[in-house]
Amino acid sequence: MNWEEYIQMWDNSSIQLVDIRQIVISSGGKQQYHLPVSGFIYIVQGQGSLWLDDDIHIFKRFYLLHAGKGSRIRFEAGQDEVTYYYILYRGSMSPKASKEIQKNYLMNNPFQLPYAYQPLAPVNLYRHVDSMYEEWNRRQIFERFHVKIFFYQFVYTLVQQLKLQGVTSKEKDMVEEIIQYIHEHFNESISLESLAEQWNYSIQYLSKQFKLRTGRSPIEYVIQARMAKAKELMIRTDATAQEIASSVGYSDVFYFTRLFKKQVGMTPGQYKKKMKESAGDSDSPWEGFVSSMGKHSSTCYVIDDNHYQYKTEGDRQMYKGTRSKMVLTLMLCFTLMLAACTNGNSSQNNTQGSAGGNSKQSAESTQNMPSNEAKEDTSMRKVSTVMGEVSVPTHPKRVVVDWDLGPVLAVGVTPVGASSTQMNFAKFLKPYLPDTVQDIGLEGSISLEKVLDLSPDIIITWNTAAYESYSKIAPTVVFETSKYSTIQEEITAMGDILGRQEEAKKWNEDFEKRTEAARNKIRNVIPEDATISIVDYITVDKFLMVIGNAGERGGRATYDILGLNPTPKVKSEIIDKKEDRIEVSWETVNDYVGDYVIVLKVEGKEPPKLPVTWTSLDAVKNHHVIEIEMEKYFAADSFSSLLQAEDIADKITKMAASAK
Structure with missing residues (x-):
């Protein structure tokens, strides 16, 4: 913009002031409106975001913006209260202006021109704006006339600064x-x-x-x-x-x-x-x-x-107030400096007993530890992982886990932080999770800041892509469950990582006993050669999801732990091909559903209207349908799978009893 031409157009225009106001937006507040006429917005206090039509402006104190009639304005205040003035006016070109000025006006209407900048001399502009505001609100004809003088002084000072600063258009940061x-x-x-x-x-x-x-x-x-x-x-x-x-x-x-x-x-x-x-x-x-x-x-x-x-x-x-970012930065630097020796001076022992009924024994063993060992153990050891050898604390106390929560709990460790996805969708683990466990975010959007705030001395993750970021905070182990052929191997590996070999051994012994008990419970309830399927029609539309023995929704519990038989189609098309699940049409449902069927349900969600291909199935007509809750069966970790298997065995037993 040629600012000399700009001020020349102002000089040849008729101006009518419409309104001048001071607005305050509270911390975290929002406000939006259309500009009924052209206007200036001058932010004198606070910081936040401001949308002007298709453009966003991140502002702080003394930020000035001009917009034309009909512009869409939206404010979002940041951590502090925001104070701004708006000055609304109508402008029209004088018919007596030269043809050149009128031509410039048609091409670059100054009253519709959007621009924004941070003035070099903001206080001078503030004096003009504040004077206008004070005079305008006296609501006397002489004062209103006087406001116009202040307004022209404001525009003149503004254009001087725009010209001096070389403002052409706002650059995004x-x-x-x-x-x-x-x-x-x-x-x-x-x-x-x-x-x-x-x-x-x-x-x-x-x-x-x-x-x-x-x-x-x-x-x-x-x-x-x-x-x-x-x-x-x-x-x-x-x-x-x-x-x-x-x-x-x-x-x-x-x-x-x-x-x-x-x-x-x-x-x-x-x-x-x-x-x-x-x-x-x-x-x-x-x-x-x-x-x-x-x-x-x-x-x-x-x-x-x-x-x-x-x-x-x-x-x-x-929009809650955030903690000091300087502290966060210093914490990160400190963490990186100590990555080789870990944060061994944890303030408390965050462990609890495993699910095999050994929580009391584990707590007692901790209390009986020598006092010098209970207070601090900063020794390190190396463990072999998919990312190579990693140095980890010998006895980690502050554990953060972003996915495999079950194995961590199984070896008697209560993490200081875990993914809310696991905490919300692994409901069988709830009794083993105290309120002290902090939410580090949803899987796929873990907050590194939250992890950093917890000062972990080890991080357990499934995500190789996140390894580099995590390892800048604390020693990190990528726990790859596909490496292990059995649940016992999986728990043994977690015990090695967390220095809980004895707890892992006891859990595995308990696992074998509980597995055998669950199998015995259903052994005389359903025929040995009967087939069973797991389906989900509640979280999908227009088709049926059939589950294999891997992944979530109870497949591991049904086929691997209870040892129940899949249908030939489920075995050949899902399990043998190592798929988690497949989607099939309702017309082919009979090919996948066996003598018994496990059906997923979601609390508060009504199932769809089921077609005749479903209602005519032998399993449905014979009432061989077992319903399980998604919130309890979404997880597929070793600990959850054991608890799911025991639950399914109970449901099958009750189903058989009610049929008699």
């Missing part, structure tokens, strides 16, 4: 570019590691800067963007839960449903029903979250329009 990227690629795989690699910054620096500027971590922002889009699809379309989950980046509809419920406070079905019952509610949650970043046209913007889309538990959490 790293955080703004990442936010733009998230809104354009929300339905793709986005991780903290991929963002750090793309912008060529360390994970710690990128995460720190993003959270400092927005009040949320990048992954929290991704989740909220996805949930906002999912809400819009639920309100505006008849898309199924599976279709919505896929469209916002989640292949597993059950995982999406659980995440949605955690963020919004209700299931997708409950949310959709509630929105349909809300008369006249046509707001778009997606646009409420991102303004027009998603290239949609807004139908309505209302100041403080933050009803259903913002009043959720997840959203409230995102």
Whole structure:
């Protein structure tokens, strides 16, 4: 922009002031509206995010923005209270202006020109704005006339600074570019590691800067963007839960449903029903979250329009005050310096007994340890892993695990932190999990900051891609369960990693006894040659999911621990091919369902209307159907699988008893 031409157009225009106000937004607050006329927005206090149509601005104190009539404005305050002024005006070109000026006006209407910048001399502009505000609110004709003088002085000072600073258009910084990227690629795989690699910054620096500027971590922002889009699809379309989950980046509809419920406070079905019952509610949650970043046209913007889309538990959490980032950085540096010798001075012994009934014995053995060993043991040893040899503490006390929670509990260790996915979807493990275990985030979006805050002396992960990031915080072991052919081998390996060899041995002995007891319970209940299948029609649409002996949903418990027989099709097409599960059409269901069938159910979710190909099955007609709960059977770890097997044996026994 040629600022001399710009001020020349102002000089040949007629200006009418419409309104001048001072607005305060509380910490974490939101506000959005359309500009009814052209206007200046001058932020004098606080920091946060501001959307102007398709552009996002990360602001801090003394940030000035100009926008034309009809522009969509959205504020999100950060950790501190935000104070800003808006000055609304109408401008029109004088018909007496020269043809050249009128031509420039048509090509570059100064009253519609969007721009934003941080002034070099902000206090001078503030004096003009504050004077305008004071005079305007006296509501006297002379004062209102006087305001116009201040307004022209404000514009003159503003253009002087714009010219001096060489402002042409606003350049996005790293955080703004990442936010733009998230809104354009929300339905793709986005991780903290991929963002750090793309912008060529360390994970710690990128995460720190993003959270400092927005009040949320990048992954929290991704989740909220996805949930906002999912809400819009639920309100505006008849898309199924599976279709919505896929469209916002989640292949597993059950995982999406659980995440949605955690963020919004209700299931997708409950949310959709509630929105349909809300008369006249046509707001778009997606646009409420991102303004027009998603290239949609807004139908309505209302100041403080933050009803259903913002009043959720997840959203409230995102805007809480964050801890000092300087402490976080120093902690990371300190952790890296001590990686070779670990954090051996843990304040407490976070262990408990294994599931075989040895918790009391384990606690007593800890109490009877020599006092010098109980207080501190900083010795190290090497363990062989899929990533090579790793030095780990001889007796780790502060364990963080992002997936294989069961084996850790089985050897008598209570972690200080675990994935909420495992804690929420491995319900059989709940009795062994005290409230002291901290949530480190959902699987696929683990918070490195939360892990860092826990000061672990060892991290157990399944994820080789996360190994490098984790290993910067503490010694890290990739626990690859596919290396072990039996559950006993798996538990033995975890015992070696955590220095709990004796506990692992006792658990394995108990496992053999409990397995034999469960098998004996059903031995005389169902025929020895009877076949059994596991199916899921509750978390999928329009087809049937058939489960093998690997993965979640009780397959390991049914086929490996209880030793029940799969149908020939399940064996040849799933188990022999080492597949977790396959999807089959309802027309072919008879080929996969055996004499007995285990069916998944989800609390609060009604099953679909079942076709005749299902209701005509012998297993269904003979009432050989066993229902199991998804929240208890989603996990497939060794400990959960044992508990699942005992539960299935009990259900089969009760089914047989009720049939007599």
